[in-house]
Amino acid sequence: MPTYVFRCPACGDFEAFATMAAVGPSTPCPACGADAPRGVTAPGLNVGGPTHAMTAAHERSAGAPAVVTAPPPAPGRRRSADPRQARLPRP
Numbered sequence: 619m620p621t622y623v624f625r626c627p628a629c630g631d632f633e634a635f636a637t638m639a640a641v642g643p644s645t646p647c648p649a650c651g652a653d654a655p656r657g658v659t660a661p662g663l664n665v666g667g668p669t670h671a672m673t674a675a676h677e678r679s680a681g682a683p684a685v686v687t688a689p690p691p692a693p694g695r696r697r698s699a700d701p702r703q704a705r706l707p708r709p
C-alpha cells in the first residue's frame with residue numbers, strides 16, 4: 619500500500635497509507651482535523667539497492683539450488699547450442 623504525503627496548512631506534512639483507489643485529493647489532519655490536501659512527492663525508487671527480483675532469486679537459490687543433470691563442459695571444449703554446427707567441417 620503506498621504512502622501519501624498530505625500537507626496540513628496549520629500542522630505541516632504528515633503521511634498516510636491508502637490504496638491507490640481509495641486515496642482522495644485531501645484527508646482530515648490527524649492532529650487538528652483540518653482538511654489537508656495531498657502533496658506531490660517523488661516516487662519511491664529503489665536506486666542502488668537490490669531489487670525485489672534479485673532478492674527473490676538469491677533467496678530461491680540459497681534455499682533450493684538449481685538441479686543440474688550433467689557436469690559443466692570442460693574448459694576449452696565449447697559445445698555449440700546448435701547441434702547442426704557439430705557436423706560442419708573443421709579447419
Ligand SMILES: [Zn+2]
Nearest residue numbers: 626629647650
Ligand atoms: Zn493539522
